[in-house]
Amino acid sequence: MTYIPISPKERDEMLKIIGVGTLDELFDAVPKKHRFPKLNLPQALSEMEALALLGELAAGNENVREHMISFLGAGAYNHYIPAVVDHILRRGEFYTAYTPYQPEISQGTLQSIFEYQSLMANLTGMEVSNASHYDGATAAAEAVSLAHAQFRGKRKKIVMSPTVNPQYRAVIRTYTQGMGLEEAGDDPTADLEAGPEFLTQFIDDNTSLVIVQYPDFFGRIYDYAKLIDAAHAKGALVCVVANPTALIMLKTPGEMGADIVVGDAQPFGIPLWYGGPYLGFFTTKKSFVHKMAGRLVGETVDARGQRAYVLTLTAREQHIKRERATSNICTNQGLLALASAVYMSVLGKSGLQEVAELCYQKAHYAAAELSKIDGFGLCFSEPFFHEFVLCCPKPAGEVNQHLLENGIIGGYDLGEDYPALKDHLLIAVTEMNSREEIDTLLEALKEVSHD
């Protein structure tokens, strides 16, 4: 079926006013040889049939709520989403609106983005936030572009910790391939226990940006203040890739002196959805706002003296600056920025604190119990938040296979990204994991240890 609300009679009247005989005549400009190809697509379905088909496809999946216990994180996290969030997202006034280019009839979107910016800036301890990016990885890549533009392309080096999410590092490499940059520090075979200050040796007068993750990819919490001071001493900027749930509890990167704080706000009210769409957040200091890519909402007044909001500093963007723009970015993740703003608002200060504490407590219970099993142990001794590295008595892939047979999705197999960590699993625990689930994991791993 289609959604075309024009009757054959109306169509004929319209054709007559246009002055052509048939619909096909509207396409005379299209080369005849290629006009009206026959597309080999399945027969059209009714709504009822389509729902059944999608249901069948979905049945080919097992999910981490109803079918399996999961301890996967590594950049995407299974959190509870209060019912309010989707109720608001399902309002047609929000999800069927366009980018708020006409502020007189878009204040709903504009004010909610302004509030999102405010919530994010408060969470990260920074002065400003943009209206969002595609995801955490692309937000990190945009941080590189900001630093590159800030030094007008004169500083040609970025320093990246090997404990930044490997996918984020991959995206940064893709984005920067035309920029002629030198990348240092990004060596997965480096000593992974060296602590953040080991990056200092790579930072020099040619460095535009230093990128670290907080907590790092292995879940470890470091205070980056010293590293940031060292970077600033060389004139370089520092970008911290942060997990928003961890920021509820931990010292903010802003307090440590970070120049840019980015990350993925998927944990804040956005479902796992097999990897997307997610929500890249980007916060920084006010002095960098002109170099920041992406949309930005600012407060103003309308002609009637009412407080209102508009997209501002738009002359930075591609549609005006064209090839001189810092980024080609056009959309933000508007609806998902709304989701995360609703999530933060409806949990509020106390609910958010409860989420963070539950994640912390359950992860620590799991870590303590798992490390007691023969042959297993915690790989690192640093404080962690809700993710930790478990070293196993055999290759992580084999351990995961055993767990899968028991209805458990184990952790992320670190061997693919870090050659030295072949027998290591990155385990994530959130408020969604009950003690019973953790104990089930425990029992299953004991079997591995006895094999």
Next chain:
Amino acid sequence: MNAPSNLKYSKSDEWFDPSSGAVGLSDYAQSQLSDIVFVEILVDEGETVEVGKAIASVESVKASAEIFSPAAGKVISVNKGLSEKPETLNSDPYGAGWMIKVEGGTTGDVMESAAYVKYCEERTH
């Protein structure tokens, strides 16, 4: 439209003061851009600029523009305060709105005031 007669003007709307070596944006250009909210000088003191080199980037509420040097020579001074007060470019384009000063400036293809005024009038129609 104001175009002081002691200055020279480029086709891309920059002015050059042969006596001081100062370079800036013309009154006509600032009024076309309207409310300027951001300016960034793209060259440093001591650098050498060619005629036509981009020396500044300007953004208004609705438009953006690059400013090209109408003169060649060594940059002896940069108006550092301008980025704090970009609206100066609107209010005082030939005074406090100067951008850089160039030493030993040889100019490119520039016009006298009268010719420039005529050139601007042609474009408004």
Next chain:
Amino acid sequence: MTDISVSQNVKIVEPTVYELSSVGRRGVAMPASDVPETALPEKTLLRTSLPMPELAEVDVIRHYMHLSRFNYSVDGGFYPLGSCTMKYNPKINEDTCRLPRFIYTHPLQPIETVQGNLALMYEMQEWLKEISGFAGVTLQPAAGAHGEFTGVLMMAAYHKSRGDARRTKMLIPDAAHGTNPASVGMLGMSVATIPSDARGNVDLEALETACDDTVAGMMLTNPNTLGMFDENIEKVIKLVKDCGGLMYGDGANLNALLGIVRPGDLGFDVMHFNLHKTFSVPHGGGGPGSGPVGVSQRLVDFLPSPLVTIVEEGDDEAAPLYGFFTPKQTIGRMKAFHGHFGGGLVRSYTYIAMHGAEGLKDVSQYAVLNANYLQARLRKTYKIPYDRICMHEFVAEGQFEGSDVRALDIAKRLMDYDFHPPTNYFPLIVHEALMIEPTETENKDTLDAFADALIKIAEESLLQPELLHSAPHITPFGRMDEVKAARELVLCCWLPEGYDLEK
């Protein structure tokens, strides 16, 4: 920190979540912990305050309900934004994309546990290939501009792989979207602008002059942003290819071409799809979009990784096993994970499944019918600078002889008639442009009412121009002070001063 108590003359229509906050009020609570307690990390690692609002659930619902009423939307009315394809967003898509077995799958789950997702993605790749005539498709890009960047990266990688380092010039028509040159700028390539001729086609002479051995390719939107299908499209493509360039198609206007012509058949090498335009993914107030990219045979090895493929063929008894693979000369990863699966791919998959080949052709035919009908109804009143049969959109001039009314005024006045304005001031090559794209999901009554409103506004512009200059009048908000916003740069709000964070 910014003082939230705005000057007393300013009226607050809806307070912010921070202004609504009250110490000790609470919304959704979490369950109690079921594990033994562990001490928190040492204090120096913890934050000292959490400046988050404190609200009850009902406060939150009311707040966002109030805000929602200030928005114009496709569900609420006609949204003829040129180049944006604001078609109706079918409600079934909202249900399918939220099926629990889609929504609660983790992107790093073992492939054996997500065969449904992978089958959907594989089929989506195949469908998009069939619709566009390309040899390969990546679903990874997050939006149109992201897809464009992906495409330009592949073009650069292709030339580089052949040792053709001189090709750094991209040809872009003057009517192009700003994202085209911006994508090129991100790679440090240069842009050569190609003018349009009097019929709205690419100026062939100018193109021929620009074609040399430094051309990386051309980025062409066809139909272009004037809504015109280029009458010399085959010549344009031949000129670019003969000088060794690649042809990029901006898929923003694909809604005119479904079942009409396949860009791959015309000779394009790359094109991004905007699933949020052509394939009914809602725009979400500015995103998320979804921007898959199709490529011709010579670029398939450069596609971003990973792609979805069949890793073990099926037979009569067993379904095939779907999994991932990395193309040989891949440009790398464009984003984390696999693309906008839930919000983009599931909705679009549902849409294509319900349309089939004939239905998709209807979509484009009726989109073009509606645009031509509006053009015909407005021709006598508004100047149409490139006046011939248009595709899914057309551009009119928003100015009249003897009136100082501008396109912006007309746009704002349309709001008083309860229509969303068309795109204005784009494309740049038309003075006071009003770019109108009705889409196929509007009925004749709506189109007539819109045309009547525009004709009425044209009368008003001569008789009561002040009414237009000060429009809109009956919307909840009036025109904005954009200079104040840009000069003062208030970009965040904070908890009111004196708010007790320790409680």
